[in-house]
Amino acid sequence: MAEHVAALEKSLKKLLEEKKYQTLKDVLTTMNGADVAAVFEDMDEERTPLLFRLLPKELAAEAFAELSPELQEHLITGFSDKELHELVSELYVDDAADLVEEMPASVVKRILAQADPQMRKEINEILRYPDNSAGSIMTTEYVSLRPNMTIAEALQRIRRTGIDKETIYTCYVTEERRILGTVSAKDLLLAQDQNTPVSEIMDEHVICVNTLTDQEEVAQMLSKYNFLALPVVDADNRMVGIVTFDDAMDVLVEETTEDIEKMAGMLPSEKTYLRSDAWDLFKHRIPWLMLLMVSATFTGMIITGFESALSAQVVLTAFIPMLMDTGGNSGSQASVTVIRALSLGELELNDLPKVVWKEIQTAVLCGVALATLCFGKIMVFDRLILGNTSISVMTAFVVCATMAVTVLIAKIVGCTLPMAAKKIGFDPAVMASPFITTIVDALSLLVYFTIANALLF
């Protein structure tokens, strides 16, 4: 939490204890919705309804939309029908739809009963769309204009209807709900002649998305084009809503967190870390841990297969962790770079040959550098300084040759698997460190024992 809010929180708690409600109200009114929500999350749950009733209507709705589902439910439970009605009417329809999605059935029933028929219809429309689609994050509240309106009329319309819209800064010129063009509030304000019809100043090259477009793609388009909002159209090409930049920012952050969780071998979670209990964390972490542990059986089998060689030259065992780790790290570097580039749209599947060639070149550079350093380290540190004479020059050579080959294999596997996953429709992010490490471990041991067998026995 920002420092200024943490400082405020102390005073608010004190004022609440002293029951100075008027002062509390005055202070809360100066605050931003997101900050009020942060303060509420840190309060005793029982005190929140009292505090919430002190907020002016608009701020109350703003803060409510930012609260955790648990606290939202707690507050609603304490509301009278009238209070609930007031809150719901003040919410933007996309926030109301989010709320309905999070609440248990009994609460949903109360919310929908208190929503105006028009809002109820719009909430239901948004809820029809699949999770993570443009339809599910859009709002149906946008300003639409007719093509033959003059600029003065358009400004008049914004004045009349704008108050309830999530943004008035991009207006959509439509005819029978088909988009003819967009006009920005800036264009309307800066226009010279107030009698020009909007169809003359509108931008006809409209970029829009479908209700089913993936939310991450929508967010990336908003970010790429620096738009405030993107219109959403249905299968018949009729406009049904807009996605605004603030929701797009949230999506970017959420989707990246999901990618990062997957890359670290976890199932993505919707709860923040502090809100997850140990059981939540366990459920999201154990599947990959188990899968990867069982996969390590192969690595164990490879070692068992070379048991006789290992017992003849126990010194070989000492280098297993270094070879495995370096292989794993080299592979992760390649896979994580490729996964991120894919998710940012910098790489396409048909770039695969370019990618593999680049990784091979990089692997040769890294392999040579690492093998040289490793050879030096073994000869100087292990043999001279530690005096471990059981390591022959040939052993050092075997280790370093394995190192170079492992890095090469790791980089190729690391860049290929995420692209292969994407090709067959899987999420590339699961092909990151843990998975790549397990595969590269087995391969590096195979290389190690093969080279050792050829040169040492």
Added chain:
Amino acid sequence: MAEHVAALEKSLKKLLEEKKYQTLKDVLTTMNGADVAAVFEDMDEERTPLLFRLLPKELAAEAFAELSPELQEHLITGFSDKELHELVSELYVDDAADLVEEMPASVVKRILAQADPQMRKEINEILRYPDNSAGSIMTTEYVSLRPNMTIAEALQRIRRTGIDKETIYTCYVTEERRILGTVSAKDLLLAQDQNTPVSEIMDEHVICVNTLTDQEEVAQMLSKYNFLALPVVDADNRMVGIVTFDDAMDVLVEETTEDIEKMAGMLPSEKTYLRSDAWDLFKHRIPWLMLLMVSATFTGMIITGFESALSAQVVLTAFIPMLMDTGGNSGSQASVTVIRALSLGELELNDLPKVVWKEIQTAVLCGVALATLCFGKIMVFDRLILGNTSISVMTAFVVCATMAVTVLIAKIVGCTLPMAAKKIGFDPAVMASPFITTIVDALSLLVYFTIANALLF
């Protein structure tokens, strides 16, 4: 690249070959700056100046700001002074500052010579601020209003000066460059009485950042408060510029990519993957690979220390990869979760005890589940199915006990190190998988051999 752009690109190339310049111009004019830039990046470099000259001035500036530094330099080299002057006057000042920062000295000199004195001053001001600070990403072009202006006068001022501003949607009411409040274009448009002074409708609770505030913090504030822009003030509390949401979105994406690169053991890179050659990739990847390889020396020394035990019970070696990998994966899960929560501001340093306690609970759950599965796997798969009778029940027990203890240690190390790094002012992101894995490897082997020594020999 979006499909509709890829399709357009083909036609554009064809039109260019056929020298149908008027048609080319008409088509380009319908496109968005970001898409034009994407097309340019894919063209033969020699053809880009010709194509660029076909663009209308405003679109040319928009597209130019989105081009790679290499292509920007190529284009500028071909420009006459007059062309360069036209381009520079059309650029937003923050884009011009970015350009100056990327170009070699000789090109910078030409750019600054062609900028108006006012713009030159503003560019230099932005360049004074350290990299990654609010000052370095802000623009100095914003709308400022006087407190005693009426709403009608304010709208008039926007009409007169707005054309050159990056946003007109948030206006700043200032007196001697100190911010008194903000007024949104929405408030101005929706106001009932045009004669009200702006000081009466302005929002006095202004949230602003300092020129030296870290850009990531600025981006997160914009995202948290859903603002279109945040004002930037200098050390004397005087307003010097604004950071707009589109730049904040770019910062969020960039900073996350940096975090992800660090988490995978790479030095962060500014170039995209396809623009980096093997040598770039090598330079960013080799330092961590070398460091981690050398650190693995400790793991090797631990194994060497237990060489006699290992040669007596070679079967123990077969479980080393599984124990190391499971430890590494458990640790990465904890560290990556904590790193992400820290970077999103969900966790503070004083949450450490809560975090450690949560990870211990999770580790016990994971440890018990993994140890049980592992015991079953060894007894059924390794002993019964593979018939590996050299694995005694006691050996299986040693492996599973090590597994449980390793998971516990890994989770504690994994959650503690990133927070410790942050505490002493390092970036928590470097305390991710590769680093944690190396530490946990050594610790898990120590546990393994200690338990084995106690129970098996």
